[in-house]
Amino acid sequence: xxxxxxxxxxxxxxxxxxxxxxxxxxxxxxxxxxxxxxxxxxxxxxxxxxxxxxxxxxxxxxxxxxxxxxxxxxxxxxxxxxxxxxxxxxxxxxxxxxxxxxxxxxxxxxxxxxxxxxxxxxxxxxxxxxxxxxxxxxxxxxxxxxxxxxxxxxxxxxxxxxx
Amino acid sequence: xxxxxxxxxxxxxxxxxxxxxxxxxxxxxxxxxxxxxxxxxxxxxxxxxxxxxxxxxxxxxxxxxxxxxxxxxxxxxxxxxxxxxxxxxxxxxxxxxxxxxxxxxxxxxxxxxxxxxxxxxxxxxxxxxxxxxx
Numbered sequence: 001x002x003x004x005x006x007x008x009x010x011x012x013x014x015x016x017x018x019x020x021x022x023x024x025x026x027x028x029x030x031x032x033x034x035x036x037x038x039x040x041x042x043x044x045x046x047x048x049x050x051x052x053x054x055x056x057x058x059x060x061x062x063x064x065x066x067x068x069x070x071x072x073x074x075x076x077x078x079x080x081x082x083x084x085x086x087x088x089x090x091x092x093x094x095x096x097x098x099x100x101x102x103x104x105x106x107x108x109x110x111x112x113x114x115x116x117x118x119x120x121x122x123x124x125x126x127x128x129x130x131x132x133x134x135x136x137x138x139x140x141x142x143x144x145x146x147x148x149x150x151x152x153x154x155x156x157x158x159x160x161x162x163x
Numbered sequence: 164x165x166x167x168x169x170x171x172x173x174x175x176x177x178x179x180x181x182x183x184x185x186x187x188x189x190x191x192x193x194x195x196x197x198x199x200x201x202x203x204x205x206x207x208x209x210x211x212x213x214x215x216x217x218x219x220x221x222x223x224x225x226x227x228x229x230x231x232x233x234x235x236x237x238x239x240x241x242x243x244x245x246x247x248x249x250x251x252x253x254x255x256x257x258x259x260x261x262x263x264x265x266x267x268x269x270x271x272x273x274x275x276x277x278x279x280x281x282x283x284x285x286x287x288x289x290x291x292x293x294x295x296x297x
Binding site for chain 2: 075111112113114124125126127128129130133134
């Protein structure tokens with residue numbers, strides 16, 4: 001069984017390219033959505049520099065459709081609900097529907113094709129599916145702890161233990 | 164994931180779904196040699212016109228995922244469907260398991276909390292019924 005796991009690491013070149021994530025194509029090659037093709041330079045809300053600033057401005061940053069108060073997509077809503085379950089209400093949320101440049105720029109930055117996108121401590125963590133998985137297997141509690149955020153679910157468990 | 168799941172090239176849906184569904188199945192099969200693959204067309208639940216293929220969910224069970232964290236597994240799936248994701252495929256839910264994981268737990272996780280943000284919420288101010296098209 002262990003040997004099988006190790007050989008799993010020897011993936012093909014194409015797959016390895018996929019895993020390079022951000023090291024992939026530069027923003028200037030971004031296929032356009034709206035006028036978003038400016039990328040690369042210091043300008044534009046979708047440029048690498050602009051996106052970098054956004055993902056670093058808070059320990060928890062979410063790029064979504066709509067807002068936490070009014071999500072406009074079921075997957076974005078799921079992210080908001082999961083964070084809420086953990087008592088995380090103070091985070092930065094960016095509505096990509098308001099900004100086509102950002103909508104494309106964030107996909108190029110993370111080399112990830114869909115919205116929502118969740119960043120913890122400036123690092124791309126995944127979308128709705130992955131956040132849900134992390135929530136269900138306890139990883140999210142741990143990741144929040146690393147950011148100095150105590151998940152509300154820990155307190156919920158404590159209350160149960162007291163009873 | 165809710166709703167009926169479509170089995171893989173074992174011919175589930177009497178017609179095996181639309182062209183995009185077949186493409187997704189073929190590309191994932193070629194790229195990841197799954198031991199188990201389910202492709203589900205969620206498009207009708209997202210208000211597209213009949214026959215629109217825009218939102219899919221896939222369950223991929225493959226030894227290629229061994230040792231890889233979820234992010235990297237999903238990237239492999241995205242890479243296989245890069246052209247589709249740059250085109251008509253608007254949304255893609257992914258569950259990626261190794262054969263061992265699937266054998267020990269051949270069930271899907273429960274649905275995400277509160278699948279809201281439906282077209283109804285968006286249209287509330289219009290006072291209209293949830294439309295078939297945007």
